[in-house]
Amino acid sequence: MGIINFAPKILDPVPGGKYVVNAIDYVVNWARANSIWPLTYGTSCCAIEMMSSSMARYDIARFGSEVFRASPRQADLFIIAGTITRRMAPALQMLWEQMPGPKYVLAMGACTISGGPFIYDNYSVVRGAQNLIPVDVFVPGCPPRPEALFHGLLTLREKILKETCRDPWHEGDTKDVAFMDRYREAAKAWAELEKIKDEEMAEARAKFKEENPDYKSAFKPVRVVKENFPEIAREATPSRGLSQSEMFAKLQAKFPSATVPASGEDTVEAVIQNMAADAPLEVTIDANDYLSAVEFVKNDASFSMDYLIDVTAIDYEDHFELITMLRSMQHGHKLFFCTPLKKNADIPEEKRATALLAKVPTVSHLYPAAEVKEREVYDMFGIEFTGHQDLRRIFLDKDFVGYPLRKDFTNPDMIKRPV
Amino acid sequence: MTERITTKQYIKRYLKRCITGPWSLMCGLSVTLKYFFNPKRIVTEQYPENRKTLKMHERYRGRLQMVEDADGNNHCTACGMCERACPNASINVQPTKNIAGKKVLGRYVYHFASCTQCGLCVEACPFGAIRMCQEFEVATTDSSTLEMILNKKEGQG
């Protein structure tokens, strides 16, 4: 940068000066192409392959690129390793801006090229790093092998060697690459072509049919032969601690509202009897009894559910179902509370998408583990936990609109998966 | 960790650490010295130089490829099982009609950019018409080259 960019302006008019400029180009490009210092940036799986590539087996140091800088100000190459989410995007752009020029960007893996596995039904992933920053080299793969990364590095090297100070390095432009749109357009274009072809071929086909009325194709698709395997029944290893029926009996004695969903003519007892030995007991309990039931099983000596596995929810048409998964470290049994929460019907239709639709008391004072899990449920479903100390969105930005895990969630960035 | 110990114990422990501490550091140093002076322990594979001998495993999942015979014919019947099995729209099977009016494969569009090489398409294909090839040198500076048409010929039928 800087002075050498003036070299062609001064030297090119001088006779023989262009050879000097060429020489400068050669030296500068040689230095830049052979000393590429990457920035330590990795968000997910590709980062591990990037790390692997700098380890003993593959050794990126052979290319002189082992100097992974933690500070963007000293880096030349931005290896985007891993998915970029909308929440991470500003940070990514800032990192890129902080790098001094000339800087290069290598998009590693399917996520950073096109969104990869996160194309359909996704509200949080940026589909392609090119939408944010200009990308020089693409290395497809999920994740690419270290060799593929090296191939990307060599490709970048070739690219740098073609530069000249007559047209010095400048910041490229970001591109709006809506891969999905392109896919659809291509498919549409093909359909159009097909139509034209159909029309064109109609005559030839008719003629062909006339000539070969009993035409049979010689092509016989051969199905892949699959090996035959025996059918094997599953064996359930029984859990320790109280059995499901014992637990249920004890619970129902205390909370008459506790049931197990039974379909058809099966009785509740029969359902429990038929449960697999290693399946946890899932008890449906009324929302009013929820907190006292959790308290009861935590403190009761025969239950002593001291360990909270998880809190999550399911969205049904008219209600949520809050699942509180508990386990006893002491005994070893598991108990899942399913609490149906009626959706608040008073909220007008247009506000439902952004409103908290249900309310339930928190259990985070009983289980500190529930604090973050309940925040997750709040974030994803819009269920309010009364009494929660710190009820903020956890995974999404505070200005994100809507609750993604509701079945009716829509987002302008989301592409529906074709059925 | 507030452990109550007497001064005597403290001094004893302190002196013990004065011996064991440096010794532990020497042990660490002995490992690095051993590795430093033993070039046989170097495990590095030099990628661009070993290109000739470098072969991926048979099951390695690289880019998708059409299984073709010597004449370039493929086994695809354009049934679209692979397209349905693909988690992220990397495959677009565009059928056409051949001269006999039968549905055959027109273009097998493969979007390498979004392919995660999970291999579900290969698993789903009932006729073994596609496979994952062993190619791994796939970097490019032009993202439009990542969109490819796999079949060279129309499907048979």
Added chain:
Amino acid sequence: MSMTQLPPGFKITRESNTEEFFVNMGPQHPSTHGALRLALRMDGETIIELVPHFGYIHRGMEKQAESMTYLQYIAMSDRQDYLTAIQNNLGVALALEKGMNIGVPERQEYIRVMLCELGRIASHLVFFGCFGGDLGGQTCLLFGFKEREMIHDILEEVTGSRLTTNFFRPGGSRFDVPENFIPRVKSFLDHMEDSMKDYERFLSKNIIVQERSIGIGILSKEDAIAYGCSGPVLRASGIDFDVRKNNPYSIYSQLEFDVPTARNGDCYDRYNVRIAEIHESMRILRQCVGKFPAEGPWRSKEKPVKLAAGRYYSEIETAKGLYGTYVVAAAGDKPYRIHTRGPSFPHIAALNKMVQGHTVSDLVTIMATLDPVIPEIDR
């Protein structure tokens, strides 16, 4: 300085004569192990309080899963705990097997256990490397990855991919293991035994490592349970809990192994527990190599992956801890909802408890010994 308005998440109110300040660690920081942001409230170099900010790698897997087929979700589960993707595959496959009510033949059980134990060693080797690396010993990082590459080689030969394996299916797996699988595992084990001796000599007794990790980031027994910790973190706090022992799945009940525990729950204990687990995994692998059925079917009858409506929950012990998969199945080949319980989430939630009163350097040590994988938290 009296702070009238603390940033969101900070709770402790305290009087102090010195000026407090806030430092942001991440979302892109070398030692946050991914895209995690930690807001630190500090007094000098002492951390008063820590607030983790998640979601920088939240990829909406659970939303996507609702429109995916089960097989596609197995492929997706690779991307949760990518250090041992093979174990995630098993977790999902087990839940699906419950729904389909099918079992697997003995040979497949051995394949599963062996690959999972290899995955566990691979993950713990990353831990070993990152622990040393985060303490400042870069060489450790490379030592850890050196052996990991051998595991990757085996995994690649068996499954076709180094990281994202996508291998197990309900009722079996994608392929049978190749012929030279057992000899390769054997030679790997022999190599590993030698290397572990060196590595332990290199790090375990090192006085600087001990000084930096003993008594640092103590997580008491009660807290470990209350915060829902699992895996080596829980065991280091002195609780003898391992899904492989307590709720045995696959054929773990037929194999001999110990569950290493420690007492103090500090960083050094967590390190030791993981190192001991590598040895236990090697012990399991040795047994499997001996018992591996040479003949026999390697999967059960292939059926379309369709579950009966209902809810199925499976849990396995991954390298990080308890990995639960909760499948709410609608009839057909697509789930109504899939929820994953990752082990790292509670660990980071408990981080605040551990770092209070320690310095930034200790935070790095503690983070390393928790060994979190952020995409598994954010999903």
Added chain:
Amino acid sequence: MFVPSITNPIGDVVREWVPKLAEYLPVAIQSETLNSIVAFLVNAVICVIAVCAVNIGSAPILIYMERKVCAHVQCRLGPMRLGWHGTIQTIADVLKMLFKEVYNPGGVDKIMYYMAPLIVLIAPFMVAALIPFGPTLVVADVDMGIPLIIAVNGFGVLGILLGGWSSNNKYSLLGALRSGAQMISYEISFAMILLFVVMITGSTNLMDITQSQSGTVLDWMIFKVPVIGFIAFILFFISSTAEMNRAPFDIAEAEQELTGGYHTEYTGTPFAMFYLAEYIALVTNSALATTCFLGGFHAPCIGVAAVDTYLNMVPGVVWFFAKVYFMIWCYMMVRWTFVRPRVDQLMSFEWKFLLPVNLVMLVIGAIYVALF
């Protein structure tokens, strides 16, 4: 008029030649004062060039060496593709850094920001000027050599503090503060151990110190005073590692904690200067260790005349650099083996262990001098 003069062999030659050349000048401007001024300037230029050449020239070699040493410790190959076994890799690195864009982040104190790397560079350069590389190869043969080194070495911390403070970044500031505390503490034991050497040899002149170690290997400081000399050497090794901010005492940079410490915000050439300073400090500290403990430019004679004559045939400067590079290799092995202690542990190690031991060493040294 007083004109400073540098006493060294090059200086003698220059002083001899300047009056001779001056005779060709017109008589009107010939004078003693002018001669000495010109002699001083010429001498200074030659010395500056010599020091710069030795130091800056050795930096790429050291960086290459470090990369190779660390690679081989870690079972890999290191730079391989540029030149034979990657020998010119560092040259490409240096060139590239020169061609990088230089800019400063918003809110920095610009003067301080750009001055800091220069200040950091000064200290090791000045120390290098005092080191006797051979029997006649010394830039400045100062009588107060050791005190001067102690004084100048403390200068580097100023640059680091300035750099960290002016960067307007919390991580930089933390790094600078850490390094300030660390270097000032370790300065003390660094000075103490040099005083121990001074006490034994009875001179603060580095040339005298070297000459007092002439003879066989057993006359080197490290073996001259049995056991104690070796302990002193180890202590010097530790405190100089801390002085240089090198791993395992690199808490000021601490990539895993502070992403780069005081030089987080520096780009291109200023960053290259910090980088350079680190390696030049490595040379000068190794040279100091060689001078004070390993017999400087003396050949490792073993007391057998037949062998010693051959050893003595090799010029002293070669022996000197051989020893220096051995020391550098030791520093590197230590760097790539050990993990980093915490800040407070580092400080308590200095004040609770290193300093008391140093004081004891001084007492023992005094007893030794009194007895022998």
